[in-house]
Amino acid sequence: MNFIKSLVLLLLSMASYTAVAVEYRKFDQPEQEAVYKVLIEELRCLVCQNQTIADSNAELAQDLRRQVYEMLQQGKSKDEIAEFMTQRYGDFVLYNPPFKAKTGLLWIGPVVFLVIGLVMLFLFTRRKRNTQNIKLTEEEIKQKTKIRNLLNDEAEQ
Numbered sequence: 001m002n003f004i005k006s007l008v009l010l011l012l013s014m015a016s017y018t019a020v021a022v023e024y025r026k027f028d029q030p031e032q033e034a035v036y037k038v039l040i041e042e043l044r045c046l047v048c049q050n051q052t053i054a055d056s057n058a059e060l061a062q063d064l065r066r067q068v069y070e071m072l073q074q075g076k077s078k079d080e081i082a083e084f085m086t087q088r089y090g091d092f093v094l095y096n097p098p099f100k101a102k103t104g105l106l107w108i109g110p111v112v113f114l115v116i117g118l119v120m121l122f123l124f125t126r127r128k129r130n131t132q133n134i135k136l137t138e139e140e141i142k143q144k145t146k147i148r149n150l151l152n153d154e155a156e157q
Contacts, residue, residue: 025069027072035072035078036069039082040054040068043093043094044092045060045061052095064085091103
C-alpha cells in the first residue's frame with residue numbers, strides 16, 4: 001500500500017512539473033500579441049532546427065521567446081526584432097530566409113532537383129519508347145517464337 005501511495009505522489013509531482021512549462025505573456029495591446037505570435041512562428045529553434053521557437057521547449061527557445069516579448073514591450077517593430085535575430089544568429093534563424101547569395105542554394109536547389117528529375121523521366125520514357133519501336137528481323141522473330149513455345153511447354157508440364 002505504501003508503494004502505491006509513493007507512486008501516486010511521484011506521478012502527481014511530475015504532472016505539476018509539466019504544467020509549469022506553459023508560458024503566459026501579458027500584452028498591453030492586442031497588436032503586440034499578434035506580432036509576438038507571428039514572430040515566434042517565423043523564428044527557428046537553433047537547438048531543435050526543425051521546430052519554431054513557439055513549438056520548442058528547449059531553453060534557448062524559451063530565452064528567444066522571452067527576448068522577443070521584451071523587445072516588443074520596448075516598442076520595437078517586427079522587422080527590427082527579425083533584423084536583430086538575424087544579425088545575432090544568421091539567416092538560419094528564419095524559417096523563410098531572404099534570397100541572398102548565401103541562401104540561394106536553399107531557394108534554387110529544390111527547383112534544380114525538380115528539373116533534373118523531369119529531364120531524367122523524359123529521357124527514360126523516350127528510351128523505352130524507342131526500344132519498343134525496334135523492328136525485329138525474320139531470324140529474331142523465329143527465335144522469339146521458339147523461346148515462347150519452349151516456355152509454354154515448360155509451363156504446361
